[in-house]
Amino acid sequence: MRRPLAELAALVAGRIEGDASVAISGVNALEQAQPGQLSFYGNPRYKEALAKTRASAVLVGKDVPARAGVAWVRVDNPHLAFARISSVYHPAPTYAPGIAAQASVHPEASVHPSATVMPFATVDKGAKVGARSVLYPSAYVGESASVGDDCVLYSAVTVAARCQVGDRVILHSSCVVGADGFGFAFDFEKPEHVKIPQAGIARVEDDVELGACACVDRATTGETVIGKGSKIDNLVQIAHNVTIGPYSIVCAQVGISGSAEIGTGVVLAGQVGVVGHIRVGDMAKIGAQSGVAQNVPDGAMMSGYPAMPHANWLKASVVAPKLGELLKEVRALRRRLDELEKKGQGA
Numbered sequence: 449m450r451r452p453l454a455e456l457a458a459l460v461a462g463r464i465e466g467d468a469s470v471a472i473s474g475v476n477a478l479e480q481a482q483p484g485q486l487s488f489y490g491n492p493r494y495k496e497a498l499a500k501t502r503a504s505a506v507l508v509g510k511d512v513p514a515r516a517g518v519a520w521v522r523v524d525n526p527h528l529a530f531a532r533i534s535s536v537y538h539p540a541p542t543y544a545p546g547i548a549a550q551a552s553v554h555p556e557a558s559v560h561p562s563a564t565v566m567p568f569a570t571v572d573k574g575a576k577v578g579a580r581s582v583l584y585p586s587a588y589v590g591e592s593a594s595v596g597d598d599c600v601l602y603s604a605v606t607v608a609a610r611c612q613v614g615d616r617v618i619l620h621s622s623c624v625v626g627a628d629g630f631g632f633a634f635d636f637e638k639p640e641h642v643k644i645p646q647a648g649i650a651r652v653e654d655d656v657e658l659g660a661c662a663c664v665d666r667a668t669t670g671e672t673v674i675g676k677g678s679k680i681d682n683l684v685q686i687a688h689n690v691t692i693g694p695y696s697i698v699c700a701q702v703g704i705s706g707s708a709e710i711g712t713g714v715v716l717a718g719q720v721g722v723v724g725h726i727r728v729g730d731m732a733k734i735g736a737q738s739g740v741a742q743n744v745p746d747g748a749m750m751s752g753y754p755a756m757p758h759a760n761w762l763k764a765s766v767v768a769p770k771l772g773e774l775l776k777e778v779r780a781l782r783r784r785l786d787e788l789e790k791k792g793q794g795a
Contacts, residue, residue: 449473449537453505456486456536457521460529462507466519470504475534478503486521488530507533543582551583560597569601578615590626596654611666614654620682623658626650629665629672629688629706644668646688653677659684659700668706675712693730711746735761 454468473484478494481487481503488507489498498506498515505519507526514520523529543564547553550567557571560579565571569583572590577583578597587601590608595601596615605619608626619625631644648667652674658664659682664672667689674680675694685703692698693712702716705724710716714728717736722728728744735751735758744750752761767774 450484451536453486453519453521456505456533459536460507460521460523460532462521462523462529464519464521465514466505468519470519472505474537475530476503478506486530486533488526490526490530545580557589572609584621593626602660608650608666610649612649612651614652614656614676616655617652618657620658620660620662622660623662623664625652625658625664626666627663629668631668631688631706648672648689650674653694656680662686665690681718687724699736 450471450473453464453470453472456472457464471484472486476482476485476487478487478489478497478501481501483502483504485503486505486507487501487503489512501518503518505521507521507523507529509526510522512520545562545564547559547565548567551565552570553559553565554571554573556573557575559565559571559577562579563577564582566583566585568585569587570589571577574592575589576594577589578595578599580597581595581599583589583601584603586603587605588607589595590611592610593607593612595607595613596617598615599613599617601607601619602621604622606624607613611626613625626649628646631646632641633644635642646666646668648670650664650666650672652664653676655677656674658680661682662680662684664674664686665688666672670689672686672689673691675692675696677695678692680698681700683701684698686692687704687706689707690704690710692710693714695712696710696714698716699718701719704710704722707725708722709727711728711730711732713731715733717734719737720734720740722740726740726743728734728740729746729748731747732744733749734740734755737753738751738755739753740750740755749758750756751758752764
């Protein structure tokens with residue numbers, strides 16, 4: 449599928465510097481791109497790769513110097529423009545509607561005629577599956593649960609009983625919406641851990657994507673909520689009664705404890721841990737492997753363990769490798785001070 453560069457640039461309101469008629473057959477990274485392909489440059493750390501790329505065209509910002517032999521397409525946001533153009537060459541797959549003979553759909557379930565239910569998928573009693581939604585083999589929609597329009601549930605996905613999934617939601621393989629929250633009360637007399645019934649639900653709003661093996665626990669009472677447009681990476685644990693606001697990003701291996709509130713547009717980088725019953729404010733950004741134990745103000749940038757303002761963490765990171773040296777110096781100074789004090793007392 450070859451398209452003239454001018455056509456692609458028009459899709460992203462780009463301004464071409466170079467041959468607008470060059471035919472583009474696909475997209476690729478700067479290092480791997482070949483003649484006839486388009487790439488993008490949006491980070492200075494790839495400056496050397498930009499200088500060496502064999503791509504015929506590159507999406508760039510407005511301040512990148514021209515290079516002979518490569519067409520520049522100048523745009524405000526090269527990464528976003530690349531995403532839109534890449535979609536031209538990698539369109540979403542289409543599926544034949546209907547329920548496979550090997551699927552299990554309860555007589556009291558409701559599956560829209562335009563939906564696709566593949567072999568060995570299950571739709572339980574009272575469950576609903578919306579228009580054009582797709583259930584891959586072994587996907588499970590539990591009793592009285594609902595899945596909206598234009599959703600994709602990949603293999604081994606579980607939407608547990610009564611839980612709700614909005615429109616245009618993507619659930620990747622083996623993710624679970626509505627497992628029991630981790631709630632137990634300890635009986636000292638027996639002794640035993642007494643399970644607290646997890647009677648609430650998990651609700652996933654429109655345009656959310658959950659990565660493989662992500663877990664969204666149902667609430668003890670009420671709801672666990674994943675807000676509209678949020679994107680959750682693989683291997684993320686979201687505990688009972690957590691609320692994640694709209695358009696947040698939660699990267700791989702994050703753990704969020706019960707009843708924590710994550711605001712709108714928050715970014716939690718990889719392996720962040722958030723304790724329960726606190727709030728991470730709107731538009732806050734938390735650096736990788738940080739431990740968040742207290743409320744985070746709106747717009748804050750935090751890093752470290754325990755999490756602190758990012759500027760403070762940078763200073764602490766510089767000092768930390770030198771702590772051994774500093775300790776030796778402090779001990780030497782202390783000894784010297786003791787000697788001086790003894791001499792002063794002797795005088």
